[in-house]
Every structure is written in structure tokens, then in C-alpha cells.
Amino acid sequence: MALFKKKATNTNAEVDTFKSPNKLNIEPFLYLLPFIIGILIFTIYPIFNVLRYSFIEGLGHPLGKQLAERCTFILTDASAKGCDLTWGLGNFEYVLKDKYFWSALKNTFQYVLCVVPVSTCLAIIFAVLLNQKIKLRGLFQTVFFLPMVTSSIAVGICWKYLFNYNYGFINYLLNTFGIASVDWLGQASMNIWAVIIYGIWDIMPMTIILLLSGLQNIDEMYYTAAKVDGAKTLRIFFRITVPLLAPTIGLVMILNTISCFKVYSSIFPLFNGSAGITGKNLYTAVFYIYNQFFINSKYGRAAAAAVLLFFIIFAFTMFQKWFQNKVSN
Amino acid sequence: METNEKVSLLTRIKRNVTLGKVLTYVFLAIGALVMVWPFYWMISSAFKTQLEIVSFPPAFVPNSWAYLENFKIAFVKAPFAKYFFNSIVVTIACVACTTFTTILASFAFSRLNFKGRDLIFSLLLSFMMVPFEMVAMTNTTTITQFGLNNSLLGLIVPFTTSIYYTFILRNFFVSIPDSLYYSARIDGASNWQYLWKIMVPIAKPSLFTIILLNALTCWNSFFWPRIIITSAENRTLPFGLYAFMSEGGTEYGPYMAAATIVVVPMIALFLVARKYIVNGVARGGLKG
Amino acid sequence: MKIKIEHLTKRFGNFTAVDDFSTTFEDGELIALLGPSGCGKSTMLNMLSGILPVTEGKIYFDDDDVTDVSPDKRGVGLVFQNYALYPHMTVLQNICFPLEIQKMPKEERIAKAKEMAKLVHVDEFLDRKPGQLSGGQQQRVAIARALVKKPRLLLLDEPLSNLDARLRLEMREEIRRIQQETGITTVFVTHDQEEAMSISDHIVLMKLGVKQQYAEPQELYNDPANNFVADFLGNPPINKIFGVAKGGNFELEDGSASFPFELCSKVAEGTKVTLGIRAESAYPVATAEEAAFVGEVSSTYAMGKEELGYIKIGNQEFRAYIASELGYKKGDAINVGFKDRGVFLFVTETGERVR
Numbered sequence: 001m002a003l004f005k006k007k008a009t010n011t012n013a014e015v016d017t018f019k020s021p022n023k024l025n026i027e028p029f030l031y032l033l034p035f036i037i038g039i040l041i042f043t044i045y046p047i048f049n050v051l052r053y054s055f056i057e058g059l060g061h062p063l064g065k066q067l068a069e070r071c072t073f074i075l076t077d078a079s080a081k082g083c084d085l086t087w088g089l090g091n092f093e094y095v096l097k098d099k100y101f102w103s104a105l106k107n108t109f110q111y112v113l114c115v116v117p118v119s120t121c122l123a124i125i126f127a128v129l130l131n132q133k134i135k136l137r138g139l140f141q142t143v144f145f146l147p148m149v150t151s152s153i154a155v156g157i158c159w160k161y162l163f164n165y166n167y168g169f170i171n172y173l174l175n176t177f178g179i180a181s182v183d184w185l186g187q188a189s190m191n192i193w194a195v196i197i198y199g200i201w202d203i204m205p206m207t208i209i210l211l212l213s214g215l216q217n218i219d220e221m222y223y224t225a226a227k228v229d230g231a232k233t234l235r236i237f238f239r240i241t242v243p244l245l246a247p248t249i250g251l252v253m254i255l256n257t258i259s260c261f262k263v264y265s266s267i268f269p270l271f272n273g274s275a276g277i278t279g280k281n282l283y284t285a286v287f288y289i290y291n292q293f294f295i296n297s298k299y300g301r302a303a304a305a306a307v308l309l310f311f312i313i314f315a316f317t318m319f320q321k322w323f324q325n326k327v328s329n
Numbered sequence: 330m331e332t333n334e335k336v337s338l339l340t341r342i343k344r345n346v347t348l349g350k351v352l353t354y355v356f357l358a359i360g361a362l363v364m365v366w367p368f369y370w371m372i373s374s375a376f377k378t379q380l381e382i383v384s385f386p387p388a389f390v391p392n393s394w395a396y397l398e399n400f401k402i403a404f405v406k407a408p409f410a411k412y413f414f415n416s417i418v419v420t421i422a423c424v425a426c427t428t429f430t431t432i433l434a435s436f437a438f439s440r441l442n443f444k445g446r447d448l449i450f451s452l453l454l455s456f457m458m459v460p461f462e463m464v465a466m467t468n469t470t471t472i473t474q475f476g477l478n479n480s481l482l483g484l485i486v487p488f489t490t491s492i493y494y495t496f497i498l499r500n501f502f503v504s505i506p507d508s509l510y511y512s513a514r515i516d517g518a519s520n521w522q523y524l525w526k527i528m529v530p531i532a533k534p535s536l537f538t539i540i541l542l543n544a545l546t547c548w549n550s551f552f553w554p555r556i557i558i559t560s561a562e563n564r565t566l567p568f569g570l571y572a573f574m575s576e577g578g579t580e581y582g583p584y585m586a587a588a589t590i591v592v593v594p595m596i597a598l599f600l601v602a603r604k605y606i607v608n609g610v611a612r613g614g615l616k617g
Numbered sequence: 618m619k620i621k622i623e624h625l626t627k628r629f630g631n632f633t634a635v636d637d638f639s640t641t642f643e644d645g646e647l648i649a650l651l652g653p654s655g656c657g658k659s660t661m662l663n664m665l666s667g668i669l670p671v672t673e674g675k676i677y678f679d680d681d682d683v684t685d686v687s688p689d690k691r692g693v694g695l696v697f698q699n700y701a702l703y704p705h706m707t708v709l710q711n712i713c714f715p716l717e718i719q720k721m722p723k724e725e726r727i728a729k730a731k732e733m734a735k736l737v738h739v740d741e742f743l744d745r746k747p748g749q750l751s752g753g754q755q756q757r758v759a760i761a762r763a764l765v766k767k768p769r770l771l772l773l774d775e776p777l778s779n780l781d782a783r784l785r786l787e788m789r790e791e792i793r794r795i796q797q798e799t800g801i802t803t804v805f806v807t808h809d810q811e812e813a814m815s816i817s818d819h820i821v822l823m824k825l826g827v828k829q830q831y832a833e834p835q836e837l838y839n840d841p842a843n844n845f846v847a848d849f850l851g852n853p854p855i856n857k858i859f860g861v862a863k864g865g866n867f868e869l870e871d872g873s874a875s876f877p878f879e880l881c882s883k884v885a886e887g888t889k890v891t892l893g894i895r896a897e898s899a900y901p902v903a904t905a906e907e908a909a910f911v912g913e914v915s916s917t918y919a920m921g922k923e924e925l926g927y928i929k930i931g932n933q934e935f936r937a938y939i940a941s942e943l944g945y946k947k948g949d950a951i952n953v954g955f956k957d958r959g960v961f962l963f964v965t966e967t968g969e970r971v972r
Contacts (some may be wrong), residue, residue: 021428027520028441035434038490043456046467053466129353142603146368148610149599151549153567154588157574161581167385168368177570197467204364206610213611217532232347262460265551272575286462293466294556306463317458508701511668514764516715517689526714530705 053303060177156269669831748771856935898959
């Protein structure tokens with residue numbers, strides 16, 4: 001009966017409506033209506049629109065913005081309305097040849113390559129410690145997770161103060177250990193390191209939470225067995241915890257990579273909204289898109305860059321799905 | 330002989346355990362200090378005089394916790410009360426609308442039946458990986474065409490639906506046994522009554538989670554307001570704070586006071602509802 | 618309320634769950650839908666409740682055709698296997714829920730719910746949540762909730778399968794008591810023959826979506842319609858000896874033994890037949906003349922005053938009760954006689970009973 005019952009409840013196409021199957025049932029669509037309207041206008045339409053923008057060359061024109069306002073909803077017959085727009089790959093060509101785009105990619109990759117491994121390693125250690133039966137666990141968790149809930153602008157301003165060359169707390173720390181002060185924000189080559197340090201701090205809570213929930217899924221008996229076998233703490237950590245946590249670690253690294261690719265909001269408050277101290281040295285992928293769009297008004301180029309970013313993220317997401325499937329099998 | 334060995338093994342383990350415990354606390358304390366330091370620095374600096382702010386080595390504790398000059402300057406130079414009010418309006422409106430549309434859509438996707446239901450749902454899920462940055466450009470144009478730019482409505486309208494929260498809530502709804510639904514229907518309840526009298530009360534923990542995550546995201550949202558809002562009186566807190574900083578001088582005291590105003594409500598919320606927020610994040614991150 | 622079911626059929630895609638089912642349940646009876654897993658008994662129940670739309674056929678409650686009536690308008694009460702109590706409501710709120718939906722005034726519905734709680738003996742737990750109740754108590758609450766709106770028909774889906782053995786006996790009696798006190802026509806689904814036999818007025822036995830027999834419990838046992846019914850009921854299960862009808866004789870399949878059996882003359886010569894013998898219907902007799910056939914004792918097990926013995930005929934074995942004082946031992950020849958009741962002949966291929 002069990003098998004059968006399952007069938008009866010899962011193929012409930014006819015079950016739930018309680019109506020004769022011939023009648024068209026509009027009830028589900030009434031429930032969906034508000035949601036679908038919102039998603040259509042603010043998610044689905046923009047996605048296709050960005051794709052379209054990226055292939056319209058005139059939008060890279062200095063007059064792009066006005067043209068775009070007139071021609072936004074035209075698909076094929078652009079010239080009929082006097083718009084100097086043509087279909088083509090010009091936007092992609094421009095973006096791929098733009099040295100700022102490449103420096104944005106380079107910065108983004110450098111950021112990802114530093115933040116993701118360091119934050120993951122630190123987070124593993126703290127997640128394991130937080131998973132112990134310790135006193136004040138609630139307090140420790142609260143403190144560790146705090147950055148997650150706070151405005152990146154507010155905290156970023158504070159970091160700007162901490163990074164200050166003359167009276168910042170970080171240089172004070174360095175001096176205490178006998179290291180000379182560093183001009184984190186004023187010296188172009190140090191800018192990225194400031195952003196990386198802030199980025200690691202910023203991403204820790206989420207990483208720890210995800211790892212903690214992975215740790216809580218590990219069966220206690222493995223630890224008991226290892227302790228009975230007389231294994232030392234460090235050995236248990238490397239031989240039991242890390243291998244069993246590997247799937248979660250992989251997942252966390254991919255999720256963090258995706259989120260790091262979109263780095264932007266932590267740079268903003270540190271440099272008053274410009275891309276680094278010179279205004280050009282700290283472009284990231286998202287920064288590039290925004291500047292093309294809102295400052296240069298090159299809609300097509302911004303769209304082309306956005307599409308490229310999307311494909312990078314898409315690749316990582318697919319990799320994550322593949323990875324998760326592989327692990328769960 | 331054998332017992333002796335056992336005893337020494339036990340004491341060794343015991344010693345290891347206590348040493349391990351001490352090390353655990355030491356590491357955790359250092360980590361906690363690093364994580365909490367920026368917040369401590371922010372809040373304490375809000376009470377420091379300009380002299381203390383620029384002193385090096387820095388002043389660890391403000392001379393007087395009753396020094397409120399920085400807050401006064403912040404409130405005089407920028408309408409933070411107004412920003413605060415705007416943030417509250419926008420957050421409440423977004424959360425209320427999103428929760429409502431999410432509940433209805435989750436119900437349809439989990440309980441009601443229509444052709445292509447699961448196909449539509451998985452298509453929507455695939456849109457979840459599109460970064461917001463990609464859709465923001467077009468949404469700017471759309472909001473302008475609606476005539477909603479530079480208005481609080483323009484901050485609210487694009488955020489009245491969410492695929493991610495619908496995904497979380499649908500998954501919870503799916504886990505509620507079918508038999509409850511059939512029972513309720515046989516008891517005479519309509520779909521609408523079942524949704525609000527049975528499903529929503531049962532889903533309270535999940536609802537709390539999505540409401541809190543959504544509230545945090547709305548409250549901290551910066552880029553959308555920065556794009557849409559052009560006049561000072563419509564700014565929300567994070568944007569107002571940023572504007573205050575980029576328009577003002579280099580005096581950190583008032584900045585820290587203003588930043589404290591932005592951060593403290595969310596810290597308070599987190600202290601009260603940590604469990605729900607952490608649960609939500611554990612399910613796959615703060616945003617979709 | 619009388620329930621008439623005509624040519625009821627339910628198909629899921631190509632799979633037929635219930636096939637051309639017709640029967641009538643009399644008013645005020647307790648009816649068991651009995652059968653093994655996948656026989657379509659729960660599908661039947663769901664069609665009676667209106668949860669599942671029917672593919673073909675009609676359902677009448679008294680004279681009303683309810684085939685296309687939605688469950689909320691059928692006036693049925695349904696108790697699920699897992700009880701389906703609303704976890705966020707107290708016992709009282711659960712029982713009140715159907716009345717609340719009917720917009721009955723609050724005081725009236727609380728009074729009715731309390732009355733119902735008293736009937737099923739859960740009036741001490743009115744303020745508890747379902748999670749704080751035992752399985753049996755949850756069961757009672759679920760029944761109260763189903764009954765409170767005075768349904769014309771009460772449906773119970775495997776009502777006892779989630780309870781432990783002791784509670785199961787208790788709840789079995791309770792269901793019988795409540796049904797008799799309220800007089801509501803009740804249909805319940807079960808796969809447990811003992812459960813069905815002990816409390817129901819009538820049993821519908823189903824197999825692969827097809828009704829096998831609709832009868833009173835004892836009749837089902839004493840006069841099975843076919844091989845499946847005989848097989849499904851009874852503990853120990855009915856003995857089966859496989860053979861061929863030859864000239865009024867029952868001959869074992871391999872021809873190793875043969876004895877006269879009257880019913881064998883009613884089928885065509887050479888038809889493969891199965892002899893079904895209840896363990897209590899075969900007994901040792903003194904002389905070969907009285908015996909149906911002569912077998913050999915292959916083993917015995919002491920069971921108090923009787924022994925359960927395995928008797929061999931040809932190369933097939935069957936069980937019978939043998940009085941211990943007769944002192945049969947392994948290897949002894951034994952004269953086996955048949956009682957009038959409990960011996961059936963079936964056509965092997967179709968399972969059809971030869972009468």
C-alpha cells in the first residue's frame with residue numbers, strides 16, 4: 001500500500017483541485033499573480049533586456065542614454081525611429097579590449113584567490129572550536145556572526161578609520177610588533193590588501209555558519225571511536241574532521257568564490273566611492289559595470305560586461321552543482 | 330601494572346583535555362576580539378573628542394561616555410532622524426509585501442496544481458543565480474519610466490517579490506504532510522482558509538527566518554537607494570551615512586556616531602533573533 | 618446512511634487501481650476494506666471521501682449522486698493513518714476546527730467539541746497540543762474531530778497501524794464502541810485480517826483493485842468465494858494441495874497419490890485443481906474406510922492438548938491438529954478424515970471455487 005499511496009498523493013494533479021479535471025482551474029494563478037508580476041518586471045524582463053543591450057552597438061555611443069530612452073523597447077526596427085543603433089558584437093569587442101576591464105578581472109581574481117582560501121582556513125578552525133561543548137557558546141557565536149547583519153557601509157567607514165595611516169588602529173598594532181606603518185589607503189599598491197583584509201573579516205560569519213552546520217551533521221561516533229583509539233586532538237582534526245567536512249568545505253569555497261566575484265560594496269566606503277586611491281587602480285568586475293553604466297552612460301558596454309560576469313558566475317555555479325552531485329553520490 | 334598504565338593514560342587524557350580547553354578559549358577569545366573590534370572601535374569612537382580620535386597611540390576608551398557632541402554634529406549636519414524614518418518605512422513595506430507575495434506563491438507552488446508547475450518553478454530557480462547587478466541597470470530605467478525615481482516607492486516596488494524566499498518557504502510547505510491538507514478540506518476549509526489557518530501558523534519558524542533575512546537586507550541596502558534617490562530627504566540610513574561622509578570633512582567622530590545609529594538596530598535585532606537568522610543563513614547564504 | 622457504489626473505476630495513467638467495483642454498504646454498519654498492499658483499498662476510501670476524483674462509475678450516498686461533489690460538501694469525516702492533527706492547535710481547537718469553518722458561534726462549538734471529547738474519552742486533555750499526546754490519544758482526538766460535524770459517513774484509513782500491539786486491541790474495541798454509540802456508517806481500511814474479522818459487520822476483500830468478496834466476517838472464512846479469499850483469511854494459513862481432477866478423484870500433480878473427492882466430478886476431466894483444507898478441518902479417523910485418504914505423519918509439534926502435525930500425502934505436506942493422546946509419531950501412517958466445513962476445491966488456474 002505504501003508505494004501506492006505515495007503515487008496517489010504525489011501525482012496529485014487531479015487530487016488537489018477537487019474539481020472535475022475538464023474545468024480550467026484559475027485559482028493557482030490568482031495565488032501566483034502578485035509574485036509573477038513582480039518577477040516578470042524586475043527579474044525576467046531585465047535579464048533579457050541586458051542580453052539585448054549587450055548586442056546593440058549604438059548604446060555605446062556618447063548619445064547612448066538619450067537614444068536608449070527613445071529606443072528601449074525597440075527590438076528590430078531601430079533605424080526607423082532615427083536611432084543610430086545596430087546589432088553586433090561591438091560591445092563585447094570593446095570590453096574585451098579594454099585594459100580597465102582586464103585590470104578589473106585581475107583585481108577580482110586576486111581578491112578571490114586571497115580571500116577565499118584564507119577565510120575558509122580560519123573559518124574551519126573557528127567552526128570546530130565553536131562546535132565544542134564550551135561555556136559562553138551563545139555569546140561567542142553572537143560575536144562571530146555580528147558582521148553578517150550590519151551595513152557594509154557603516155562598517156566600511158569604521159574600517160577606513162582603522163586603516164588610517166596616521167592614527168589608525170591597525171598601524172598601531174603593526175608598530176607594537178615592530179613593523180613600520182603602512183599607508184593602506186593612500187598608497188595605490190596597498191589598496192587591494194586593505195580590501196582583502198576587510199573582505200576576509202566580512203565573509204567570516206557566513207563561512208563559519210555554513211561550516212558549523214556541516215560539522216553538526218558529522219556523527220558523534222566517529223569522534224568517540226577515534227578517542228577510544230587514543231588519537232590526539234590534532235590527529236582527530238586532520239584525519240576525521242577535515243575529510244568528513246570536505247563536501248561542506250568545497251561548497252563553502254564555491255559559494256564564497258561567487259560572492260567574492262561580486263566584490264564592490266567593501267571598496268566603496270574605503271575610497272569614497274572611487275575605484276582605489278587613484279580612481280582607476282582598484283576596478284573590480286562589478287565596479288567596471290557600474291561605472292560604464294552610471295558614469296560613462298555606455299549601456300551596451302555595461303551590459304556586455306555584465307553578461308561576461310554572469311557567465312563566469314554561471315560556470316562556478318554549474319561547477320558547484322556538479323560538485324554537490326558528485327559528493328552526494 | 331596494567332591498572333597503573335590505565336591510570337596514567339587517564340591523567341594524560343585529562344591533562345590534554347584541560348590544556349585543549351584552555352587553548353580553545355584562548356583562540357576563540359582572540360578570534361572574537363578581532364571580529365568585534367571594529368564594532369567596539371566604532372561605538373567607542375562615537376564618544377571620543379576629536380583630539381582622542383587622532384591621538385596616536387590611540388585612546389582605547391573614550392574619556393567620557395557622556396560626550397555626545399559627535400551625535401549632535403551628525404544630527405545637525407544631516408537629517409539622520411529622517412533617514413531613520415525612511416529606512417523603517419522602506420524596510421517594513423518591503424518585508425510586508427515580500428512576505429505576502431511569497432506566502433501566496435509558495436502555496437501555489439507547493440500545494441495547488443496546474444500544468445507546468447514544477448517546470449516553472451525550476452526555471453525561476455535558475456534565475457536565482459543572476460546577480461542583482463545585472464538586473465539593476467534595466468530596473469533603473471523601468472523605475473524611471475514608472476515615474477518612481479527619487480521616491481521611497483521606487484525603493485520598495487522592485488523588492489516586493491523574491492525567488493529566494495519563495496524557494497525557502499516552498500520547501501517548508503512541501504514538508505507539511507498532505508494529510509493535513511486533505512483533513513482540512515474534508516473539515517470544510519477552502520484553500521484560502523487552509524493556507525492562513527493551518528499552513529502559515531505551522532510555518533512560523535520559517536516565516537520568521539525569511540522575514541528577518543529580508544529585513545536585514547532591506548535595512549542595509551545601499552546601491553539601489555544610491556541609484557534611485559537623488560534628493561537628500563529621501564535617503565535611507567546607509568546611503569545617508571555614505572553621503573554624510575563623502576560630503577563632510579575628515580572628522581571621524583561624527584561618522585562613527587552616525588555609523589553607530591545605522592548599526593545598533595540590527596545588532597539589537599540579531600541579539601534577539603539570532604537563532605532564526607543563523608538558521609536562515611545556514612540554508613545557503615544571506616542572499617539568493 | 619446507505620452507500621451505493623456502481624462500476625467504480627480509478628486509473629492512474631495506465632495503472633488501474635480500482636476496477637469496476639460495485640457494492641452496497643448498509644446504513645449504520647461498520648465495514649472493513651481488507652486486502653494486501655496495493656489492492657486499491659485506500660484509493661477506494663479516498664474516492665469515498667472525495668479526495669480522489671473517480672475515473673468511471675458512480676457513488677451514491679442514500680439517493681444522492683455524490684460522484685462529483687467536493688470533499689468539503691460531502692459531509693464525511695476522515696481519520697488519517699497519521700491522524701493529521703493540526704500541530705499548532707490544542708486538542709479543543711482541533712476538534713472545534715470543522716465547526717469554526719462552518720462559522721458556528723464560539724460557545725456552541727466549544728460545547729459540541731467538549732461533548733465529542735467526552736465520547737472519545739479525551740476530555741482531560743483539551744488544552745494539550747497533539748505533540749504532547751500518546752498515539753492512542755491522538756487517534757481519539759482525530760476521531761472526535763471527524764465526528765464533531767456529524768458526518769453522514771466516517772472513514773478511517775488504517776486506523777490502528779500506528780499503534781503498539783496493546784493499544785491496538787484497546788482502540789479496536791473503542792472504534793467499535795464509538796461506532797455503535799453514534800450509529801454512523803463507518804468504513805475503515807486495513808490489511809490486518811484479524812482486525813477486520815473482529816469488529817466489522819461486513820468485510821470487502823480486495824485484490825489488485827478488484828473486489829473478491831463482500832460478506833460477513835464468518836461467512837468470508839467459512840464460505841470463501843475463491844482461492845485468494847480462502848488464502849488471505851485464517852491463521853495458520855489454509856493448507857493447499859495441488860492436483861488434477863481425474864474421474865471423480867483428486868490425483869496429486871505427480872500422480873503419487875489419488876483419492877475420491879466428490880467435487881472433482883464437477884469440473885472437466887484433467888482440470889488442474891487445488892484442494893484447500895483448513896488446519897482444523899482435517900482430523901485423524903480410526904479406519905481407512907472413514908478416511909478421505911491415508912497419509913504419513915512427517916512431524917509433530919506439541920501445542921498443549923493438541924499437537925500441530927505435518928502430514929504427508931504423496932510428496933506434498935499439510936498441517937493438521939492431532940489430539941496428543943492418539944500418540945502419532947513421525948513416520949506413522951494416518952487415516953485423515955475431512956470435516957464438512959473448511960474444505961474447498963478451487964480451479965488452480967483461475968482460483969475459482971468449485972461448489
